[in-house]
Amino acid sequence: MLLHSIPLLLILSTLTTSFTSSPPVTTHHKPSSTSINLSSAATSSSTMPEVKVGDTLPSVTLMEGQPNYEKPVSVDLAELIKDKKVAIFAVPGAFTPGCSKSHLPSFITAKEDLKAKGVDMIICVATNDAFVMEAWGQQSGGAEAGIRFLSDANAELTRALGLEISSDVFVRSKRYSLIAENGVVTHYFSSAEQASDTWAPAVLAAL
Amino acid sequence: FITKPMSLETAWSTPIKEGATVPSVTFKTRVRIESDDQNPFDWKDLTSEDYFKGKRVVLFALPGAFTPTCSSTHVPGYDAAYDEIKGLGIDEVYCLSVNDAFVMRQWGLNLGLSEDKTVGANGFVKVKLIPDGAALFTRGMGMSTLWTSERGFGERSWRYSAVIDDMKVEKLFIEGGGITQNSGPDPFEVSDANTMVKYLNSCAK
Numbered sequence: 001m002l003l004h005s006i007p008l009l010l011i012l013s014t015l016t017t018s019f020t021s022s023p024p025v026t027t028h029h030k031p032s033s034t035s036i037n038l039s040s041a042a043t044s045s046s047t048m049p050e051v052k053v054g055d056t057l058p059s060v061t062l063m064e065g066q067p068n069y070e071k072p073v074s075v076d077l078a079e080l081i082k083d084k085k086v087a088i089f090a091v092p093g094a095f096t097p098g099c100s101k102s103h104l105p106s107f108i109t110a111k112e113d114l115k116a117k118g119v120d121m122i123i124c125v126a127t128n129d130a131f132v133m134e135a136w137g138q139q140s141g142g143a144e145a146g147i148r149f150l151s152d153a154n155a156e157l158t159r160a161l162g163l164e165i166s167s168d169v170f171v172r173s174k175r176y177s178l179i180a181e182n183g184v185v186t187h188y189f190s191s192a193e194q195a196s197d198t199w200a201p202a203v204l205a206a207l
Numbered sequence: 208f209i210t211k212p213m214s215l216e217t218a219w220s221t222p223i224k225e226g227a228t229v230p231s232v233t234f235k236t237r238v239r240i241e242s243d244d245q246n247p248f249d250w251k252d253l254t255s256e257d258y259f260k261g262k263r264v265v266l267f268a269l270p271g272a273f274t275p276t277c278s279s280t281h282v283p284g285y286d287a288a289y290d291e292i293k294g295l296g297i298d299e300v301y302c303l304s305v306n307d308a309f310v311m312r313q314w315g316l317n318l319g320l321s322e323d324k325t326v327g328a329n330g331f332v333k334v335k336l337i338p339d340g341a342a343l344f345t346r347g348m349g350m351s352t353l354w355t356s357e358r359g360f361g362e363r364s365w366r367y368s369a370v371i372d373d374m375k376v377e378k379l380f381i382e383g384g385g386i387t388q389n390s391g392p393d394p395f396e397v398s399d400a401n402t403m404v405k406y407l408n409s410c411a412k
Contacts (some may be wrong), residue, residue: 063359069274069275069278069279072359093307093309093310094309094310095309095310095312095313096307096309097246097309101245101246128310129271129274129358129359129360130359131271131272131273131274131275132271132272132273132306132310134273135273135313135314135317136313139313139317151359153355153359153360153361154355154359154361169305169340169341169342169361169362170340170341170361170362
């Protein structure tokens with residue numbers, strides 16, 4: 001029953017995330033590397049160009065998980081952010097080290113500073129399903145800090161922004177942050193040069 | 208290539224038969240390493256052979272980490288029955304899902320499974336979690352299911368359980384008698400731990 005495993009392995013080796021692993025060194029420990037090498041991501045011809053300042057965020061349906069295994073609820077993004085100034089940041093994966101150790105915590109820490117700059121809501125998006133997003137929100141302390149964890153499971157938002165990491169199996173979002181006022185992007189922070197360009201301090205500095 | 212809506216090849220959703228050999232694939236797992244770092248894990252490739260060769264094991268697969276049935280009943284049932292199962296001629300109990308290694312580990316912790324903190328360990332003390340994040344094994348088993356319109360999952364494993372003896376499928380319990388794409392119901396009747404224990408007892412006689 002080997003079937004398609006070989007061609008699949010070939011496809012997957014050229015696609016999406018390639019995680020570099022470094023062997024443990026006993027004298028000077030190196031943190032295990034899990035950096036996502038975006039340059040090796042398959043450049044599928046995206047249907048949409050990359051989002052930019054001035055774009056209006058689309059009316060897409062995202063899902064929000066509920067506590068205690070209650071059924072996830074759908075949320076229309078355009079409705080949610082109408083008449084508000086919001087920060088939206090996206091991560092490739094819930095529970096992954098970079099997202100969990102740096103990107104998300106930076107927004108938890110910066111919550112009050114962002115509020116002082118008029119940011120009414122902070123939204124975290126990933127293409128994980130709503131159950132995983134809710135669990136991550138709980139486990140990370142992000143939900144308690146008031147951050148909304150929204151699932152873009154079918155990558156509709158991610159693709160609309162031209163920020164997908166395409167894959168044969170599961171589309172992920174590139175890492176980014178943005179500020180939108182009444183649905184219009186006023187600031188956009190890409191991770192193309194380095195991940196830290198998308199963390200909260202960079203966002204605050206621009207506001 | 209142009210991204211297009213996912214459709215599954217028929218073979219990926221045509222369940223393997225008893226007597227057949229499980230697919231040989233590589234899983235991307237995270238294993239504990241010697242380190243003071245806050246994140247003392249690194250990547251480790253494990254193959255089907257690493258998991259299944261030369262052993263008689265129980266495997267159960269489910270649609271998703273952190274989802275209600277999987278979390279409240281399916282995994283806890285097997286973890287509670289783990290010792291009993293091992294006493295019935297079984298070397299290991301695996302739980303597989305189309306989720307990545309990060310999500311799988313966090314789910315195990317969230318469920319209260321005892322973590323095995325020795326370097327190089329396979330994650331948890333009792334039921335071992337297998338991250339089939341790229342769905343390679345699931346496709347090779349013919350258990351691939353799209354669960355998009357109903358649950359926002361994309362491609363996942365259909366729920367089933369199996370006894371696998373030295374890479375060969377000895378016994379298979381498939382929910383609902385077969386795969387339904389974008390299924391409304393998520394049946395859970397034959398792949399549970401109690402049914403498995405009954406079967407293993409009937410073999411032991």
